[in-house]
Structures are given as structure tokens and as C-alpha cells.
Amino acid sequence: MASRGLWPAGSPWVRPAMRALPRHAFAPDRLCAWSGHAYASVDRTATPGRWADLVYGGPYDSTVIQVTDGFPSSSLSCEAVVADMLDSLMLEPGHAVLELGAATGRNAALMAHGVGPDGRVTTIEADPRLSDLARRNVSAAGARVTVLTGDGTRGAPAHGRFHRVMATYAVDLVPWAWVEQTRPGGRIVAPWGRLGHV
Template identity: 60%
Template structure:
């Protein structure tokens, strides 16, 4: 029964990808590679499902349909493959974002590729299908995951070179590379990745845990620059997360230090992923959540430390901002929102990044004349302590 169930789910996901036009038109090789290297060959016999309160195991032997549903569910849903301390720490990356990132890589046969974050090995296998198995080097910080991936890659008939190391350092021994791809989110693109890529080479990496950027290394090797390619959520690099503080924890019992009327409509804070991306660029420390009640849209802001703001709908189109702490977060968010609107309300695809050995900046519309923001690192409290290598995806179709 199990092979039939898996085949059914595999076909269903493929059809869903086609119906939603998620197979990249400029990279037809991706559909063939995914069919030749099915996800179930890289998934462990136990995956994990979130039941609303905790991750619960789903075993291939005892729940074949549930297991297949986790592996071949929504194209924007990752299959959690490792849980530690109640937190998801590794996953089989979601199909839609995997193919989107590989499309962004512009990979050609014979190119030398470095992958950072081996995870299950599936992404490395897809890279090898295109470039050639002897052309791919992959790095995994978790020795156990690396060994499992090595075994799966051998079973798939590839000669991918798997190493246990910290991906932040790249892998200089195999460079320079034509292509570099990371499968975990970073807040700063390590200069080692740029230094290890040949001039004209391409780097694709999730940034800010909200989307991925594709950078091309300049001919002189002194910088890399490129555009953001899509929206999704990603697991951060190992060791960069601590349990996220809630708004209530940051606020504590402190009363508001000031209050004022907010005149703008708050629904974009709830509905516009492009605005939220712009606010992440401008205010990397600020966490924003929203909720809707009979009076309208409410928003809660905090910086994980000691500043907070509550934007409370009061009915009849009125919103009151209550703020406290060293920073006035409602003011900062509105100012950043105004800057975004003055720039023409750019979408995520209108943002880009420039990386040098001295640092990096994010810009909108144009790398020279457009508005610019230092790509400062968001503090660890921004995300849960899931410190896996592979991508964890929830997606926005854009």
C-alpha cells in the first residue's frame, strides 16, 4: 500500500505545482530533476507534524498516508525531519521554494557548485542532476545529518562531496565556485561566500528569514550585487536563535509612557508582505504581529528588549498608539512606512543588496540612486531557536 499512497501524493503535488504555475519556465530541467529524484527517497521514516500545540511524530510504517501527506503536502510546506527540545531543527525543504531558488541560481551543466546546508541531501541531489555529481560540494554542520545525507546521495547514484563544517566559512579547498547556494537563512551574507565565488559567479541565499536574494560577483571580485527573488520563511543558521520573547514579556506590567491617535489604515500591516519586507529591511529588530476584532486591525510591536507599542483599534476608524521604552516603535514604523511609500511602495522584487568585505546594504529600485539601508543583523530573539541547515518554507505566491 505504501508505494501507491506515496505515488498518489507525488502526482498530486506535481499537478498542484502545474496548476499554480510554480514550475519556473526558464528552468525546464527542474521538473525532470524532481521527477528523477523523488522527495521520499530523501525523507526519513519519521517526520513530524505540528498539531497546534507540539510536534508529533508521523511514521512511514504505521501512518503511510499521513507520512506521504507531510512529504508531499502543500508545495509551500516543508516536511519537518528533526525535532529537538520541542523545536523543529531540520526539514525537507518545500518544493516550491526549492525550485524557485534553483531557478534563481541559473545553474548550467558542468559548473562547480557549493551548497551550504546539506540537510536531507535532496537539494544537493538536484544540483548534481544539473551540474554533474562530481561538480557539487555540500557543507553540513550537523554530523549526524551529514552522514544520513551522504548515504541517501550514494543510494541516488551521485558522487556529491559532503563535508561536516560551519557553512559560514564556505569551503575554500574546492573553490573558486561558479555557483553558491545556501539553504538556511542569514541576516548577513558571509564575505567568505563571495571570496570563494569566481567573478561573474552567482550566489543565492535566504536573507532576513523572509526571502532570498541572488547576487552576482563583480568582475573585480570586490563586491557582489543583485535583486531579491521571492518571499518565503526560512530556518536560521544553527546557533543564531534563542526562544523568541513575546510582546507580553517585553511589555511586562509597565504602563504606556505616551499615547496618540494613528490616522492611517493598518490593514497593510496584516495583508501586505511587501510592506512587511520593507519594514524588516528598515527596522530589523522590530517584531510585528497583527489581529483583527470588531473595531478593526490591531498591531503589537516590540524590539525583544524593552520597547513596545500597541496600536489598538478603537472603532469608527480610530486607532490609538500606546508606547513605552527607550524607542518609540509606532513612530519608527510609521516613518519607515512613509519612506517606503515615497519610494513608490516597492515590492520585494524591487529591493536589492550589495555585499562588500566591509559590510552590506539593501537598496530599493536602483543600487546607486535608490534609498539604502545598512543590512544590520537582526538580534537572535527575532526567531525561535530552530537552528537547522535546510530551508523551512511557508510561502507567498508572488
């Protein structure tokens, strides 16, 4: 990240947060790797070196944690994109943040680091197994994060309005619920179709 100039200068908190909350602490024991024909399981205990290589690939390598119907359905996003999205979010101490797509909980823990003890982070995951994993991970990391299981397109209306909203999954249309739940002057960051994040 450093040699490629990928640490965001505008958000100097991101680098120490990523150091304090390393990827391996949020990665499940079983990952998925492309074999050339299909995704195969890589177990942390059976092949720890291969597992670690998947967790700590290059700055633009994501770590697939779940495959559904032969296609990746959840991952630890690549470090460069995570850092860039956090920078785009323009977090400040005390902010209330909503994340859509908790996965392993790492992004939410990073955001909790960014908003500090006076902030509030709520994250939503549709898959109950992943939301359980995220809940365990953020708890083990000591991060103050509320993990909900549900449909991210609906947001979290019972949890008030947010200064920042971030989706970890691509959308072609921003759900109106996200707009309604964002405070005036707030900011929404999401992957936009296949064009990158906005």
C-alpha cells in the same frame, strides 16, 4: 506545481530533476508534525499514510525532519521554494556548486542533476547525523556530490572556488567566506532574513 504555474520556465531541467529525485527517496523514516501544541513524531512504518501526506503536502508545505528545543531545525524545503531557488541559481552544465545546509541531500542531488557529469557539487551540513543521512541519500540516488560535515559559514575553502553558492538557511549577513569562494561573475543565492531569498 503545474496547475499553479510554479515550474520555472527559465530552468526547464528542474521539473524532470524533481521527478527523477522524488522527495520520499530523501525523507527519513521518522518525520515531525505539529499537533497543535508541540511537534510529534510520525513513523513511516507505523503510519505510512500520514508519513506520505507530510512528504507530499502542497507546493508550499515543507516537511520537518528535525526539531531542536521545540522548534523545527531542519526540513525538506517546500517544492515551490526549491524550484524557485534552483531557478535563481541559474545553473549551467559543468558548474562547480557549493551548498550550505545539506539536510537530507536532496537539493545537492538536484543540483548535481543540473550541472551534469562534468559539474561538481559540494554540500556542507553542521549536524553529523544529517550529513550521514545526506551522504547515504545522494549515494543511493547515484548523485555525484561531496558531503562535508562542518560550519557552513566557513564554506569549503579546500575545495576550490565555485560558480554558484546556495544556502538553504536564512542569513542576515552573507559570510565573507562565501564571497571569497565564489568565482568572479558567480552567483550566491540565500534566504535573506525573513524577506525571502535573494
